[in-house]
Amino acid sequence: MLKVTLEQWRMFKAVVEHGGFNQASAQIHKSQSSIHNAVNKIETALGVKLFRVEGRKTILTAAGELMLRRVEYLLEEAAKVETIGANLAEGIETKLRIAIDEIFPAHLLYRVLDKVSHEFPFLRIELVESVLNGANEQLQNANVDIAVSAFTLEGLFSEELCQIEFLAVASPQHALHQSGRALTLEDLKSHRQIVVRDSAVSKSHDSGWLQASQRWTVSHMRTSIDMIKSGFGFAWLPVPLIEKELQNGELVALNLQSGRTRQAQLHLTFVDGDSLGPAARTFLGELRYQSMIMPTTQNSEVD
Incomplete structure (x- = not known):
């Protein structure tokens, strides 16, 4: 059993905030005797002196200053508990789980998450970054509430979100840029291709592999980008993820005849829209909205 109630701690904090017992009484609409009684009970229960009086000033003791820091945290946490309880009563979820393909522009995703967190400050967001079928597998296994994937799932609600453009690129020093002519897909097969592994376990899928004589398979898109920048191979990479590298010349589009x-x-994709809470719908x-206003990359911008 706790020796001190939250209400007593609130009165103690009010005395500190408002500079004295009289001032606290006027601000929190409690009688001065009630506040004095609350502080006395704290001091008696804990065996410490919280205030000392100097003239007309009520000043915290060293012990009072230490207790104040702890009390502020305690009252903040109590307020959070009450808010979470109110949110639950209104049907607001406490956790949102999302699986999203790595090719979705990260800066747009961050804007979305930031807005949701501002509207629902006590919401815990769990983000799973995936490749190819990985997001849908997470949804099928009930590990997430919402999936953003390059594939649809039969029997579940799926809507088209946005298109991502991929561009065949290599570092400017790569041999593919030295031929002086337009390249064919057959030309590419004699060079190393960097491929990103499907993060799905049960249903993996190779997308875009040309049956090149050499293939390095990695788990993350950023690893692929770093390898290609370093001259270790070529790949089709999502333009939103390599805009900076294209602009500064670290990556250059391959001169392909086609493709x-x-x-x-x-x-x-999600299982049941009616079961999603306010945070998920937000x-x-x-x-x-962010996908709708996402600028479409024009080929002239990456030439």
Whole structure:
């Protein structure tokens, strides 16, 4: 059993905030005797002196200063508990789990998550970054509430979210840039291709592999980008993820006769829209909005 109630701690804090017992009484609409009684009970229960009086000033003792720091944290946590309880009563979820393909522009995703967190400050967000079928597998296994994937799931609600452009690139020093002519897909097969592994376990899928004589398979898109920048191979990479590298010349588009660019359609998938809470619906709405205003990369911008 606790020796001191939250209400007594609130009165103690009010005395500190407002500079004295009289001032606290006027601000929190409690009688001065009630506040004095609350502070006395704390001091008696804990065996410490919280205040000393100097003239007309009520000043914290060293013990009072230490207790104040702890009390402020205690009252903040109590307020959070009450807010979470109110949110639960209103049907607001406490956790949102999302699986999203790594090709979705990260800066847009961060905007969405930030907006959701501002509206629902006590929401815990769990983000699973995946490749190819990985997001849908997470959804099928009930590990997440929402998936953003390049593939649809039969029997579940899926909507087209946005298209991501991929561009065939290599470092400017790569041998593929030295031929002086337009390249064919057959030319590429004699060079190392960097491929990103499907993060799904049960249903993996190789996308974009040309049956090149050499293949390095990695788990993350950023690893692929770093390898290609270093001259270790070529790949089709999502333009939103390499805009900086294209602009500063670390990556250069391959001079292909055809097939230099590819398009991937991302889909937004969830099990049951009616079962999603307010935070999840806010996430969906903001994600749709950010995808809608996402600029379309023009080929002239990456030439």
